[in-house]
Amino acid sequence: MTTQHGRRQLLLIALVAVTLLVLIASIRYGAIDFSITEIGRALASLFPGRPEPTLDQRIFLELRFPRAILCLLVGASLGVGGTLMQALFRNPIVEPGLVGTSSGAAFGSALFFVLGGVFQIGASLWSLPIAACAGGVISTYLVFILARSREDGRASIVMLLLTGLAVNALFMSAIGFLSYIARDPQARSITFWSLGTLSGASWKAVEIVALSTILGSIVALRYAKQLNALMIGEEEATYLGVNVNRLKWIILSVNVVIVAVATAFTGVISFVGLIVPHILRMLGGADNRFLIVGSALTGATLLTLADLIARLSVRPAELPIGIVTSAVGVPVFIFLLRRRQYVF
Amino acid sequence: MLTGSNITFRVGNKVLISDISASFAPGKLHLLVGPNGAGKSTLVKVLARLLRPHTGTVEYEGADVSQTSEAELAKRRAVLSQAIEIAFPLTVREVVMMGRYPHFSGRPGATDERIVDEVMQHFDVVEFKHRYYQTLSGGERQRVNFARVLAQLWREDVDTCRYLFLDEPLTFLDIRHQIDFMKRIRSFTDAADVVTVGVVHDLNLAARFADQILMLNGGRIVASGTPSEVLTTERIEQVFGVEPTMVRTHDSGMYLVFN
Numbered sequence: 001m002t003t004q005h006g007r008r009q010l011l012l013i014a015l016v017a018v019t020l021l022v023l024i025a026s027i028r029y030g031a032i033d034f035s036i037t038e039i040g041r042a043l044a045s046l047f048p049g050r051p052e053p054t055l056d057q058r059i060f061l062e063l064r065f066p067r068a069i070l071c072l073l074v075g076a077s078l079g080v081g082g083t084l085m086q087a088l089f090r091n092p093i094v095e096p097g098l099v100g101t102s103s104g105a106a107f108g109s110a111l112f113f114v115l116g117g118v119f120q121i122g123a124s125l126w127s128l129p130i131a132a133c134a135g136g137v138i139s140t141y142l143v144f145i146l147a148r149s150r151e152d153g154r155a156s157i158v159m160l161l162l163t164g165l166a167v168n169a170l171f172m173s174a175i176g177f178l179s180y181i182a183r184d185p186q187a188r189s190i191t192f193w194s195l196g197t198l199s200g201a202s203w204k205a206v207e208i209v210a211l212s213t214i215l216g217s218i219v220a221l222r223y224a225k226q227l228n229a230l231m232i233g234e235e236e237a238t239y240l241g242v243n244v245n246r247l248k249w250i251i252l253s254v255n256v257v258i259v260a261v262a263t264a265f266t267g268v269i270s271f272v273g274l275i276v277p278h279i280l281r282m283l284g285g286a287d288n289r290f291l292i293v294g295s296a297l298t299g300a301t302l303l304t305l306a307d308l309i310a311r312l313s314v315r316p317a318e319l320p321i322g323i324v325t326s327a328v329g330v331p332v333f334i335f336l337l338r339r340r341q342y343v344f
Numbered sequence: 345m346l347t348g349s350n351i352t353f354r355v356g357n358k359v360l361i362s363d364i365s366a367s368f369a370p371g372k373l374h375l376l377v378g379p380n381g382a383g384k385s386t387l388v389k390v391l392a393r394l395l396r397p398h399t400g401t402v403e404y405e406g407a408d409v410s411q412t413s414e415a416e417l418a419k420r421r422a423v424l425s426q427a428i429e430i431a432f433p434l435t436v437r438e439v440v441m442m443g444r445y446p447h448f449s450g451r452p453g454a455t456d457e458r459i460v461d462e463v464m465q466h467f468d469v470v471e472f473k474h475r476y477y478q479t480l481s482g483g484e485r486q487r488v489n490f491a492r493v494l495a496q497l498w499r500e501d502v503d504t505c506r507y508l509f510l511d512e513p514l515t516f517l518d519i520r521h522q523i524d525f526m527k528r529i530r531s532f533t534d535a536a537d538v539v540t541v542g543v544v545h546d547l548n549l550a551a552r553f554a555d556q557i558l559m560l561n562g563g564r565i566v567a568s569g570t571p572s573e574v575l576t577t578e579r580i581e582q583v584f585g586v587e588p589t590m591v592r593t594h595d596s597g598m599y600l601v602f603n
Contacts, residue, residue, distance in 0.1 A: 091431055
């Protein structure tokens with residue numbers, strides 16, 4: 001135990017270091033590259049009494065830097081969301097994108113933009129994330145209701161994945177319809193919603209996503225021990241003193257909120273939540289305390305790397321980030337499905 | 345002392361157990377027998393408070409368990425079930441440590457670590473404590489689960505009763521493991537403050553190890569008492585629909601042979 005515990009702590013420290021390195025790379029390279037000195041000068045210009053930032057410095061401060069931070073936060077959200085989903089369903093091949101949460105959240109946000117355009121609804125800071133959460137709740141709930149078996153009321157994984165597929169298709173075509181009738185330029189971009197991009201990052205987005213990611217992860221961490229008990233079965237967890245129904249509702253809510261808020265600002269980014277917990281389990285086992293902290297860091301790192309690839313591969317243009325995550329994630333997903341080590 | 349009074353449990357319109365009353369004394373091994381669908385497993389789950397009965401009450405030392413929180417109950421009630429599948433890589437020690445979950449919040453304390461080491465020693469699972477549970481054989485897995493359950497009920501200061509329930513834990517085990525497990529359950533129950541109630545399928549195992557047998561059929565108690573009182577040839581034939589031959593062994597034990 002002590003050895004495993006020590007190993008996990010070392011792993012987490014190493015992950016913090018890797019995350020920081022990747023963050024530095026992410027703020028340096030892009031359509032234009034910044035040297036460390038330029039970054040330092042740009043940051044210094046924020047302090048009073050310093051000269052006004054130059055155009056390049058403003059690009060860094062208003063575009064590059066918030067984008068890098070948002071990327072870390074969204075990656076952390078998706079990683080933690082994947083860990084929570086897999087713990088909740090006691091199955092390692094689910095993730096928020098597969099059970100409808102992400103597409104529902106994207107639909108909620110798209111609807112908000114379109115209706116906001118039509119009815120001139122005052123877009124306060126919080127209305128977009130609330131709309132996204134509403135969409136995420138509806139789609140996730142829909143998947144669960146429809147996937148439930150008539151006999152024993154339990155959702156098998158096969159049913160869950162198939163229903164998720166159908167509900168995803170439904171919400172994606174609804175988004176297609178919205179983008180067809182929309183006037184708002186952001187809602188009009190179907191690519192934005194279906195493949196995800198971080199190009200719309202702003203400090204406002206960073207604030208909101210930071211709040212949901214950090215609060216969500218703290219709540220999740222509080223329930224890590226109960227999620228561990230759930231790994232040996234719902235009945236067994238009850239015998240170990242866990243109120244399983246309450247736990248399910250709390251974890252599902254946390255998951256919908258963190259994933260929906262992230263999706264509201266970046267569109268649907270799939271497969272991060274699937275891969276991240278797997279990497280961590282291979283490195284340090286299945287303890288959820290370790291997995292939640294680790295998947296926040298690993299999710300942040302992986303999404304930042306994906307964003308770097310998206311920005312650098314076709315620069316000065318950029319790819320939607322979902323193309324990068326799917327290119328890596330789909331083969332991993334198929335590999336996991338074919339290994340059949342897991343109970344369906 | 346564990347007391348169930350007038351317990352009825354239904355699923356939809358189907359009555360699984362009907363108006364069962366029974367009490368179970370500490371220090372005695374109580375085993376439930378009966379054909380499939382007799383309601384044995386349901387009764388154990390109601391007594392362990394996984395299921396809430398539609399009518400009737402379950403009392404642990406006179407206190408109604410429906411008023412007790414899951415967390416409180418888990419400190420003195422544990423259940424050993426059938427083979428558990430885990431889809432994630434958990435080490436043997438992590439699984440055994442789960443037995444201590446009701447006793448600490450946050451990280452396990454020194455006492456929890458020590459208890460886990462002791463029960464692992466007791467069940468000969470120390471040698472594979474760092475192996476993943478998934479890689480163990482059925483018998484090894486069940487030893488780990490038994491160690492976990494014992495870690496949950498482990499206590500230094502004995503003041504209130506502890507309750508151990510067995511929900512067909514011997515399923516899928518070979519005969520050597522079955523006997524080994526029954527011996528361990530037997531000796532754990534000999535502690536004066538442990539109430540043990542369980543379901544076992546093999547009538548011969550029940551006859552050999554139980555202090556008290558409760559025979560169920562169609563959701564009702566058909567007979568209760570010592571093995572030789574309950575397991576008579578006529579009653580077994582009547583309830584199970586097979587005709588046994590009773591063989592008395594020289595050490596005054598009994599053995600049932602089915603034709």
